[in-house]
Amino acid sequence: MAEMTTNYWWASESFWKKMAIWITAASAVVLIFLTFDTVAKITAGGKRVPAYSVINHRIDYVFDEKRNHQVPVIGPEEPLFGRSLSESEAAELVNKGKLTVQAKNCMNCHTLLGNGAYFAPDLTKSWLDPAWGSKEVREQSMIEFLMDPSDKLHNALGRRMPKLGITEEEARATVAFLKWMSAIDTNGFPANFKPIDQADTPAEAGAQATPAAAESSPVQ
Amino acid sequence: MASLGVLDSANLNGGQKLAVKYFTVAIALFGAQVLFGLLAGLQYLYPDFLYGVLDFSVNRMLHINALVVWLLFGFIGAVYWLLEDESGVPVVGLALGNLVFWVLTLAVVVVVGIYLLVQVGPGEMKSIWLINEGREYIEAPRWADIGIVVCMLAFFYNVAATFMKGRFTGIGGVLVLDLVALAGLYTAGMWYTPNISMDQHWWWWVIHLWVEATWEVLVGCLLAYGLIKTMGVRRKIVETWLYIEVALLFGSGILGLGHHYFWIGTPEYWLAIGGFFSALEPIPLVAMVVHAVFDAGHHKLKSTNNPALAWMIAQAFGNFFGAGVWGFMHTLPQINLYTHGTQWTASHGHLAFFGAYATIVIAFVYLAVQKWRGNVWMSGELVGAWRWKWAIFLLHVGMIGMTMALLIAGYEQSQIERAIEGSGWMGYFAAQAHPWFQQGMTWRMISGWVFAAGFLLLAWDLLTIGSRESRPARRLEPQEAMAVS
Numbered sequence: 288m289a290e291m292t293t294n295y296w297w298a299s300e301s302f303w304k305k306m307a308i309w310i311t312a313a314s315a316v317v318l319i320f321l322t323f324d325t326v327a328k329i330t331a332g333g334k335r336v337p338a339y340s341v342i343n344h345r346i347d348y349v350f351d352e353k354r355n356h357q358v359p360v361i362g363p364e365e366p367l368f369g370r371s372l373s374e375s376e377a378a379e380l381v382n383k384g385k386l387t388v389q390a391k392n393c394m395n396c397h398t399l400l401g402n403g404a405y406f407a408p409d410l411t412k413s414w415l416d417p418a419w420g421s422k423e424v425r426e427q428s429m430i431e432f433l434m435d436p437s438d439k440l441h442n443a444l445g446r447r448m449p450k451l452g453i454t455e456e457e458a459r460a461t462v463a464f465l466k467w468m469s470a471i472d473t474n475g476f477p478a479n480f481k482p483i484d485q486a487d488t489p490a491e492a493g494a495q496a497t498p499a500a501a502e503s504s505p506v507q
Numbered sequence: 508m509a510s511l512g513v514l515d516s517a518n519l520n521g522g523q524k525l526a527v528k529y530f531t532v533a534i535a536l537f538g539a540q541v542l543f544g545l546l547a548g549l550q551y552l553y554p555d556f557l558y559g560v561l562d563f564s565v566n567r568m569l570h571i572n573a574l575v576v577w578l579l580f581g582f583i584g585a586v587y588w589l590l591e592d593e594s595g596v597p598v599v600g601l602a603l604g605n606l607v608f609w610v611l612t613l614a615v616v617v618v619v620g621i622y623l624l625v626q627v628g629p630g631e632m633k634s635i636w637l638i639n640e641g642r643e644y645i646e647a648p649r650w651a652d653i654g655i656v657v658c659m660l661a662f663f664y665n666v667a668a669t670f671m672k673g674r675f676t677g678i679g680g681v682l683v684l685d686l687v688a689l690a691g692l693y694t695a696g697m698w699y700t701p702n703i704s705m706d707q708h709w710w711w712w713v714i715h716l717w718v719e720a721t722w723e724v725l726v727g728c729l730l731a732y733g734l735i736k737t738m739g740v741r742r743k744i745v746e747t748w749l750y751i752e753v754a755l756l757f758g759s760g761i762l763g764l765g766h767h768y769f770w771i772g773t774p775e776y777w778l779a780i781g782g783f784f785s786a787l788e789p790i791p792l793v794a795m796v797v798h799a800v801f802d803a804g805h806h807k808l809k810s811t812n813n814p815a816l817a818w819m820i821a822q823a824f825g826n827f828f829g830a831g832v833w834g835f836m837h838t839l840p841q842i843n844l845y846t847h848g849t850q851w852t853a854s855h856g857h858l859a860f861f862g863a864y865a866t867i868v869i870a871f872v873y874l875a876v877q878k879w880r881g882n883v884w885m886s887g888e889l890v891g892a893w894r895w896k897w898a899i900f901l902l903h904v905g906m907i908g909m910t911m912a913l914l915i916a917g918y919e920q921s922q923i924e925r926a927i928e929g930s931g932w933m934g935y936f937a938a939q940a941h942p943w944f945q946q947g948m949t950w951r952m953i954s955g956w957v958f959a960a961g962f963l964l965l966a967w968d969l970l971t972i973g974s975r976e977s978r979p980a981r982r983l984e985p986q987e988a989m990a991v992s
Binding site for chain 2: 303304306307308321387390391394398405406433440444445446452454481
C-alpha cells in the first residue's frame with residue numbers, strides 16, 4: 288500500500304492536493320460568474336420575476352408549446368381588491384406580505400416555490416387555485432381564511448391551519464404577495480396545474496389559450 | 508492520573524475539556540430534535556394533537572433547528588477535540604473559547620424559549636429581528652444571526668491561530684480553509700428581501716453549500732483524524748484520501764448547487780448545470796466508503812475504540828446512501844419536477860443528515876468519553892457492550908424505517924398530487940388522504956418510536972460506557988503507533 292502511494296503520480300498526495308485546490312477554485316469562479324447573471328435575471332422587474340405591480344393584472348398559467356410546459360401569462364388589467372397601485376405602492380404591499388409570510392412561519396407547514404415543509408399545500412400557484420371557488424369571491428375568501436382558518440373546512444383528514452393572529456391588513460398584503468409569486472416563471476413547476484377559471488366570458492376563455500409570452504423564450 | 512473508568516477532566520487537554528462541553532449540549536439537543544420530531548409526526552396522524560398550542564410549524568421548526576444546532580455544536584466540539592493533538596500546541600484562546608461556548612448555549616436557550624412561547628410575530632421587520640425569520644433551517648432571528656457570526660469568528664480565530672502557532676498538518680490545512688468558507692457562507696442567509704426568488708437563491712447558498720460541500724469536507728477531516736486515532740491508519744494515506752475527497756466534493760458540490768435552482772425563478776441553464784453536477788455528487792461519497800472500509804479491513808477491524816469505529820463505518824455508508832443514493836434518485840430535473848416539495852425530500856433529508864452527520868458526531872463523542880475516563884478499554888469484550896450495539900442497531904432500524912415510510916409516501920404524492928392532480932389544494936389533500944400515504948405516516952411514527960428508544964439507549968451508554976472497565980485502552984501495534992505520532 289505504501290508503495291502504491293509513492294509510485295504512481297495519480298495516487299500521490301501532492302497531485303491530489305493540487306487537484307483539490309484547482310478544482311475548487313475553478314468551480315468557485317464558475318459559480319460566481321453564473322451568480323452575477325442569475326441575480327440580474329431574478330431581480331424583480333425582469334422577465335422571469337415580474338415587477339410587483341404585476342398584481343394590477345390578471346395572472347394565468349398556460350401551456351406553452353415551445354417550452355413544453357406551463358408558463359405564467361400576464362393578462363389584462365385586473366387590479367387586486369379593485370384598486371390599481373403604483374409600482375412603489377405595490378412593492379410596499381408585497382413587502383408587507385412577505386414579512387407576514389416570514390413572521391407567521393408559513394414555510395414550516397407550507398412549501399413556497401416547492402421549498403418548506405410538507406404538512407400543507409404548496410403556495411406557488413395558490414392564487415390560481417380553483418379551491419377558492421370562483422374568481423369573484425377569491426380575494427374575500429382568501430382574506431377570511433387567512434384571518435381565521437380554524438373554523439373553515441379544509442379536508443376530510445381534520446388537518447387545519449391554526450389561527451395565527453393575522454390582521455386584515457396583513458391578510459391583504461399576504462394575498463398580494465401570493466398573487467405576485469404566482470407570476471414568477473418557475474420553469475413549469477408545478478406541472479399539470481389546473482388554474483381557476485378567470486375568463487370574463489366564454490368567448491374569452493377560448494382566446495386565453497394563446498400565451499402572450501410564447502414568442503419570447505427568456506433564456507437561450 | 509485518576510483511576511481508569513472514572514470521568515476526570517484531568518484526563519483531557521484544554522481543547523478537549525471545552526469539546527466535552529459542546530458534546531454535552533449537542534447530545535441534549537439531539538434529544539430535543541427527537542422529541543419535537545415525535546410531536547410533529549404525531550400531528551400527521553392526529554391533527555388535533557396540540558393544535559393551537561404547539562402547532563406543527565413550531566414543532567417542525569424546533570425539530571430542524573435542533574438538528575442544525577446540535578450538529579454545529581458537535582462539529583465545533585470535534586474540532587476542539589482534535590485541535591491540540593493535530594497542531595501540537597495548546598489552544599491559543601481557551602478562555603475566549605469557553606466564553607463563546609456559554610454565550611452560544613445561552614443564545615440557544617433564549618431562541619428555543621422564544622420559539623416555544625412567542626412562536627409568531629406581526630408582519631413587521633421587528634419580528635425578523637426579534638422572533639423568527641421564518642426561513643427553513645435558519646429561522647433564528649437576526650440578533651441571533653449576528654451573535655452566531657461573532658461566535659464563529661472567535662471559534663475560527665482559535666482554530667486558525669492554534670494551527671499557525673503549532674504545525675499545519677494536511678487535516679489542519681483543509682480544516683482551516685473549510686471553516687473560512689463555512690462561516691462566510693452563513694452571512695449569505697442573513698438578509699431580508701421581499702423577492703422570494705432572490706431570497707431562496709441566497710438561502711440555498713447557506714443550506715446547500717453547507718450540507719453538500721463544506722460540511723462534507725469538515726466530516727472528511729474528522730473521519731481522517733478518527734481513522735488515524737482508532738486504527739493507526741497512516742497519515743499519508745488518510746491525507747491523500749482527504750485531498751481526493753475535497754477535489755471531488757467541491758468539484759461536484761459547488762455547481763451541484765444548481766439542482767436547487769430548477770423551480771425558484773432562476774434561469775433555465777441551471778436545469779442542465781444542476782442536473783449534471785449534482786448527479787456527480789455521489790462519487791466522492793463512494794470514495795469515502797471505499798477509503799473507510801478498506802482501511803478498516805486492512806487493519807482487520809482491530810481498533811482502540813469499537814463504538815467509534817462502528818459509527819465511522821456507519822457514517823461512510825449512511826453518507827453514501829442518504830446523501831448519495833437518496834439525493835441522486837430525485838436530483839435530475841425531469842424527476843424532480845414531480846418530487847420537489849414532497850415527502851421524497853423528507854426521506855432524503857432524514858437519511859442524509861443522520862447518515863452523513865449525526866453518525867460522525869456520535870463517533871467523536873465515543874472517542875471523548877473513552878479518554879475522559881482515562882483512556883479506558885473500548886475494544887472487544889467491553890463490559891456492557893450490548894448497550895452501544897443495541898443503540899446503533901435501534902437508531903439504524905428506526906432511521907431506515909422512517910426513510911422507507913417517507914419514501915413510499917413521497918412516491919404516492921408524486922403520482923397522485925403532482926402527476927395526476929397537478930399540485931392544487933384538492934390534489935394535495937387527495938394525496939394526503941390516500942391509504943398509502945396514511946400507512947406511510949403510521950410506519951414513520953412506529954419507526955420514530957424505535958429511533959427514540961435507540962436515542963435513550965445511546966444517551967445512557969454515553970453516560971456509562973467504560974465505567975466498569977479497569978483495562979487500559981488497546982494499544983496500537985508499533986507500526987500503527989508510529990503513524991499517529
